[in-house]
Amino acid sequence: xxxxxDVDACVGAGQCVLAxxxxxxxxxxxxxxxxxxxxxxxxxxxxxxxxxLLCPALAIVVEK
Amino acid sequence: xxxTTIGVTSFPTTRDSSCPxxxxxxxxxxxxxxxxxxxxxxxxxxxxxxxxxADVRAVLSDPNxxxxxxxxxxxxxxxxxxxxxAPGSLLHMDGPxxxxxxxxxxxxxxxxxxxxxxxxxQGLVDDHVDALLARTGPVxxxxxxxxxxxxxxxxxxxxxxYGDRDRFQEQTAVLIGTNSDPEALQRAxxxxxxxxxxxxxxxxxxxGDDLLGRLIVRARENGQELSVEELVTLGITLLxxxxxxxxxxxxxxxxALLRQPDQLAALRADPGLAGTAVDEMLRYLSIVHFGVLxxxxxxxxxxxxxxxxxxxxxxxxxxxxxxxxxxPDPDRIDLRRGATAHLAFGYGIHQCLGQQLARVxxxxxxxRLHQRIPTLRLAVPFEEVEFKDHALVYGVxxxxxxxxxxxxx
Ligand code: HEM
Ligand code: SF4
Numbered sequence: 260x261x262x263x264x265d266v267d268a269c270v271g272a273g274q275c276v277l278a279x280x281x282x283x284x285x286x287x288x289x290x291x292x293x294x295x296x297x298x299x300x301x302x303x304x305x306x307x308x309x310x311x312l313l314c315p316a317l318a319i320v321v322e323k
Numbered sequence: 324x325x326x327t328t329i330g331v332t333s334f335p336t337t338r339d340s341s342c343p344x345x346x347x348x349x350x351x352x353x354x355x356x357x358x359x360x361x362x363x364x365x366x367x368x369x370x371x372x373x374x375x376x377a378d379v380r381a382v383l384s385d386p387n388x389x390x391x392x393x394x395x396x397x398x399x400x401x402x403x404x405x406x407x408x409a410p411g412s413l414l415h416m417d418g419p420x421x422x423x424x425x426x427x428x429x430x431x432x433x434x435x436x437x438x439x440x441x442x443x444x445q446g447l448v449d450d451h452v453d454a455l456l457a458r459t460g461p462v463x464x465x466x467x468x469x470x471x472x473x474x475x476x477x478x479x480x481x482x483x484x485y486g487d488r489d490r491f492q493e494q495t496a497v498l499i500g501t502n503s504d505p506e507a508l509q510r511a512x513x514x515x516x517x518x519x520x521x522x523x524x525x526x527x528x529x530x531g532d533d534l535l536g537r538l539i540v541r542a543r544e545n546g547q548e549l550s551v552e553e554l555v556t557l558g559i560t561l562l563x564x565x566x567x568x569x570x571x572x573x574x575x576x577x578x579a580l581l582r583q584p585d586q587l588a589a590l591r592a593d594p595g596l597a598g599t600a601v602d603e604m605l606r607y608l609s610i611v612h613f614g615v616l617x618x619x620x621x622x623x624x625x626x627x628x629x630x631x632x633x634x635x636x637x638x639x640x641x642x643x644x645x646x647x648x649x650x651p652d653p654d655r656i657d658l659r660r661g662a663t664a665h666l667a668f669g670y671g672i673h674q675c676l677g678q679q680l681a682r683v684x685x686x687x688x689x690x691r692l693h694q695r696i697p698t699l700r701l702a703v704p705f706e707e708v709e710f711k712d713h714a715l716v717y718g719v720x721x722x723x724x725x726x727x728x729x730x731x732x
Contacts, residue, residue, distance in 0.1 A: 270422075271429030272674050278663065280434075290429030313664055315674035317384055 260304050261322040262311075264294045274313040279306035283319075292318060343710050344579050344608060345654060350374050350642035358628050362637075364397035366404060370616070370635035371625075374642035376649045376666070378625050383638050383671035387621035389417050390673055395613040395715045397637055404618075411553030413560055414673065417620075421672065427542055427549075428557070428676060431480075431534045437679040440479070441687070447475055448687045452695045460725025461702030468692075469573035469722070470496055473566045476684060480565075481558060482533025483522065491518060495566060515562070516555065523554040534561075565677050568610060569684050571711070571718030576604040576685070577692070578708060578719055579656065581701055586658050591697060594690035600658040601685040606665035607656050609641035612717040615669055640666040698727040 262282065271290035275283035282303055284293040299307045311319040338347055353360055353374040361369045373382050382388070393414050396402040408415040413424055430436065451468050474492045477483075483491055497511035523535065530536035535558065542549045549557075580587045590596050614637045623630040630636055643666045645653040650662060668675035675681070693699060701708070702723040709720040 270425060270672050270674065271433065272668075272676075273432070273434040273679050274663075276434040277679070285433040285435065286430075287433070287435075288430060289426050290431075290433045291426070309663075315384070315670045316672060 260299055260307065262294060262297055262299060262307055263320045263322075264292045265316075265318045265320070266291050268316045268318040270316045270318075272315050274315065275310035275319060278310035278313055279303060282307050283310060338710075338712065342654075343708075344575075346609065346612065346639075346641040346645060350639060350645065353639075354642060354646060359625055364635070364637075365400045366397050366402040368397070368404065368635050370397055370637045371628075371630055372614075372637045372639055372642075373625060374639045374646075376643040376646035379638045379640065379643035379666055380670050382617070382623065382625060382636060383615070383669060383673075385623050385671075386418075387619055387623050387632075388617040388636065389620050390421075390615075390617060391415050391417065392616050392618060393673065394611060394615045397616045397635065398613045398715070409552075409556050410550065411556035411560075413557065413676070414564070423547065424553075424557075425672070425676065427538060427545070427547065430541070431537065432676050432679055434679050437683055440476075440680070441683050443479060444472075444476060444684055444687050445691070447472055448691050449695075452691060456696065456726075459728065461723045462725075464577060464722040464724045465570070465574045465719060466496075466721070469570045469577075470566075472573070472688070473569035473684060476569075476680070477562050477565050480534050480680075481522065481561065482526065482531055482535055487518075491515075494518065495562060498563075515559065519555045519558045519562075520551065523551055523558060527551070527554075561677070564675075565680065567716050569681050571610050571716050572605065572608065572681070572685055573688055574719045574722050575608050575610060575717065576689075577699075577724075578701070578722055579604065579608065580693070581699070582705070583656050586656050587693060590658060590689060591693045594694055596658055597686040597689040598682075599661050599663075600689050601682055602665060603656060603658050603660045603662045604685075604689075605667035606644045606650065606660075606662040608717070609644045609665075609667050610717045611667065611669070611715070612641050613637075613715065614639040614641065615673075638666075638670075640669065696726045698729075699724055700726065 269292045271285060273285060275292060276285055282296055282299050284295055285291065286293055308321055311321045338345065353372060359371045359373055362372050364370050373379050391408050392404045396404060416424060451472055455462060455468060471492060474495055475488065478488045478491060494511045494514045497507055498515055526535040527539055530539045590600055617636045619630045619632050619634045619636060621632050647653050668678045702725040711718050711720060
């Protein structure tokens with residue numbers, strides 16, 4: 260699985276951090292998304308997909 | 324394009340008489356039919372009502388929509404649809420202006436920052452439970468629990484001095500209360516604006532380590548200094564958006580849970596359930612119950628319909644949250660549902676900025692109130708509880724509750 264985030268689209272709602280804290284974080288200075296791992300291991304795939312589904316700004320793209 | 328009016332000539336505002344927690348029955352019909360319906364709104368225009376979950380999300384992430392009359396001006400009979408957007412009014416701004424301001428505020432609402440407030444919020448909830456237990460019922464849970472907790476959280480967030488918190492709380496209670504007469508309301512409004520202006524001026528002169536102080540410094544450093552007017556508007560936006568909503572959620576969800584003893588028992592037995600329980604109750608109750616209003620600024624596509632520039636559109640959050648294709652058996656409370664993808668906080672670029680804070684407040688209430696007062700119950704017959712049918716944020720006017728004295732712990 261490959262993950263990309265679009266920081267310009269992000270609105271800092273933090274949904275991704277709640278859903279997959281091992282994959283996403285928020286920058287302290289502006290609250291925008293930080294991708295912690297670009298290719299999450301199998302056990303984090305479901306949470307990563309859920310984060311992409313939750314993101315209100317469509318800022319997370321997941322490729323299988 | 325379908326011009327359906329499903330037996331109602333105006334926007335559905337009456338709830339299903341069989342259950343005060345359910346959205347108007349018309350929404351289920353709306354979801355089932357082809358296309359969207361055009362409904363006459365009390366404000367005097369027709370709006371397309373979007374009621375299916377997928378359509379609500381699609382519409383609210385469309386860039387060709389303006390929020391200038393958000394959130395729910397459509398149901399306000401003397402509402403102004405063309406009021407100019409006040410500087411600093413985040414809810415009403417569009418495009419790059421909105422993004423710039425939202426980005427200045429976002430660091431204050433990150434998951435991490437809000438988690439750091441959890442111990443404070445825990446203490447606050449415990450103090451208010453202590454105060455309830457120091458009395459004998461019945462008490463009004465709205466007045467003595469649901470309203471003060473979010474109010475004090477906002478004080479903490481904004482950096483209101485401890486000595487001023489009582490006064491601030493009294494004024495905002497009038498502002499948000501539903502029993503206030505128009506004159507008292509006007510007076511409280513003027514006082515809150517005055518209070519916020521003083522607060523902003525003080526923080527501008529000596530920015531402290533609180534939301535307003537940090538915001539002022541951050542904006543200066545980014546070369547986007549905010550004016551007094553913008554900061555006051557922002558402060559009041561946070562106050563109203565964060566106080567009324569959370570307070571109504573506390574009151575209404577407590578009532579709904581008291582009506583579902585099996586679910587309540589599960590929560591009491593396992594306070595760890597509070598996390599998913601909060602999202603399920605947000606979904607089930609959808610307290611921003613008239614949905615959010617938008618105006619198209621260009622073509623907006625919903626299924627095979629196109630909404631033209633200038634047309635009005637209502638994303639019915641409560642209808643989407645009961646969409647059976649996403650939430651099976653949607654009219655049932657299931658605290659284990661894991662309903663995190665609900666629409667109660669909206670969707671798209673305006674999705675609730677304070678949602679992590681609201682979640683933590685509600686989680687602490689859910690985990691503690693029923694644990695510590697296991698015999699908590701209504702002190703009046705259910706039929707006597709009054710609901711805020713016409714308020715923009717749904718809730719109960721008062722919630723008289725009582726408990727057994729042995730609960731004192
Ligand atoms: C249960 C509690 C809450 C609910 C149900 C709720 C609901 C909502 C909804 C539906 C919106 C979107 C409105 C639209 O799209 O037009 C919104 C926006 C907003 N909320 Fe909340 N809210 C809650 C708590 C809070 C709290 C605690 C705060 C802050 C302290 C807050 C601050 C805001 C702000 C600033 C916006 C505007 C965001 C923007 O326009 O970018 N809310 N809220
Ligand atoms: S969920 Fe989306 S908008 Fe929210 S912080 Fe993550 S990437 Fe940004």
